[in-house]
Amino acid sequence: MVVEQRGLEPGPNEASPHRRRRAGLVALVVLLAAAAVLSLVVGARSLTPAEVWQGLFGDPGTDQRLTEIALIVQTLRVPRTVLAIVAGLALGVAGALIQGHTRNPIADTGLLGVNSGASFAVVLAVSLLGLQDPILYMWFAFVGAAGAGVVVFGLSSLGRGAGNPLTLALAGQGVTVFLAAMTTAVALSDKQTLDVLRYWNAGSVQGVGWDVIVVTAIFAAVGLVLALLNLPTINLLNLGDDVARGLGVNIAAGRTIGVVAVTLLAGAATAACGPIAFLGLMVAHIARWLTGPDYRWLVPYAGLLGAGVLLVGDIAGRLVVRPAELQAGIVIAIIGAPFFAALVWLGKFRQA
């Protein structure tokens, strides 16, 4: 990975890069807010911002049209908007974090088998235990995502954290194929399981209840706090393990906190929405391009970008095949894959 020097060493006009980054952060928050408003307005039935406002805070009284609007806004649009922000934030931060820890520009929670681990666990839960309620099988998705995440992360850091990006990507592909075959084996023997699985697999932020969203948000919040605490350590770890140790970093503790944070964030997002690949990878690269290699800035940027991209992806999914919808996970894969291909083309994944 190319480590750019820009941003690490204070230039002659010391204050300006920080100010620029702070301004960028504010701009991202503003854009995210705009996207959130758009997400409330757009859908199978378009509403005006005024109507949304009324639906949120106004008293519908006996007006049937207003009651309907309030229903749409409060039970459909608001939950999916909130979930898209929470999950996007979690996946963005997790993507940047996993790239920082593996020092591998291809690392992405979705690409490396975390998603397929979660699908496999969901299938097992539905078919063996007969769980039907998302809030119940969500826990299994969480465990599956965490398990697969730890396996892939472990495999990728066995060689002193300097895994070949290509091998890591192929490993993720292989793990995915294996788990997908197992998932199908279980799903084929049970039609009901197959039915749950095929919707879950598409990766959607729609139709998820507040109970699931609250649990997701709690996990993501814990993961986020750990991630933020981990940021200075990642900067030092990226100087190389020996240098980091010399500077007094507890390497084992640093990596463990990183793994736990990534698992919590990616696990929570995947459990709630289903598999969403490429998001973390995409926003981590955009964030690196915007901020430079300092993870204290890179990670917050990646988080905000993740939330924004997932939200916009969800909105786009509502618009392209109206009145039907394209699930957000599919939109993100269709945007993310060409982005990934472009990075390959530009030679961003060459290992130094």
Add this chain to the structure above:
Amino acid sequence: MSTQMHPGVRVGNWSWVWRPWIVLVTAVLAALTFLVFCVSISVGDFIIDLPAVIRTIFGQGERVDEFVIMDLRMPRALVGLIVGAALGISGALTQSIARNPLASPDVLGITGGASATAVFLVTVTSGAVVTSTVGLPAAALTGGLLTGLLVYFLAWRRGIDGFRLILIGIAVNAVMQALTTWLLALADIRDVARAQAWLVGSLDSRSWTEVWTTLWVTLALIVIVLVTAFQLQPMHFGDDVAAGLGVRYSAVRAVLLLCAVLLAGVAVSAAGPVPFVALVAPQITMRLLRTPVPPLIASGLFGALLLIGSDLIARSVLPNDLPVGVVTAIIGGPFLVYLLVRANVKRAA
């Protein structure tokens, strides 16, 4: 190993090194494959003993056996044999060209494209017309090949290199997977079950017509591969060395890659995307033969052995007729982890 142990052989313009170990292992693999082939035919709703099976295969059997063996069981076993061989050789080629033990033809987009096409045809009602006129295998093959070409052209930038090829392949595959998932989410649940069964790879109910098409195409491709492949060896030293040794590496690579794509495409169209055979077979054969690169013929034999062996296990050991792809995945998954751990440990040392 010293050169004295391996005397050179020269016939006219051709010369090669006589390596008894490789010949021996290949012969043993061939014998083993034939044995498992016969056992696979003998096991079914009722068991026909092995001598009777072998007699019937060579045309000396009794009427009753002949019907059951030649009409019912033989096509399935033969398709398994051919598909396994095609996958093994295809994998050996891909791994050689990409110079990475984890590269398999799945990465080249064939599987993803064929799957998306097949699922589209199975689930969308207008697909029924295509399925009935062209047939699902042919349509899936077309989809797979088009996707393979797409990967190839997207990865082309002043020549093909293994690194770019694989990553572009992963990206294109991801899009195909997303499309497949979307189609499955839209479709009727009965179609979904049918599509899902196709997606793991299965050898159920094959006919002789399928055997013949698959056989001829595969044989033709294998001949092309073997004629071209003697130039493959120098390519493992890198493009510069290969060019220095007189290999026109772009052309050779293009031909072999196309053959790998076609072989995998034929296999996928005949049996669905059976996972891991193309990944595992060349790697195990390489270790058995103690060669530095995946050997072609032996990989094909081992692929065939692996596939019909897995099919045998799927039919006789596992409950409720699981497709063969599940067994190859159970075998291949742990092997993949072993390869990864080995690769990483080697790098760390």
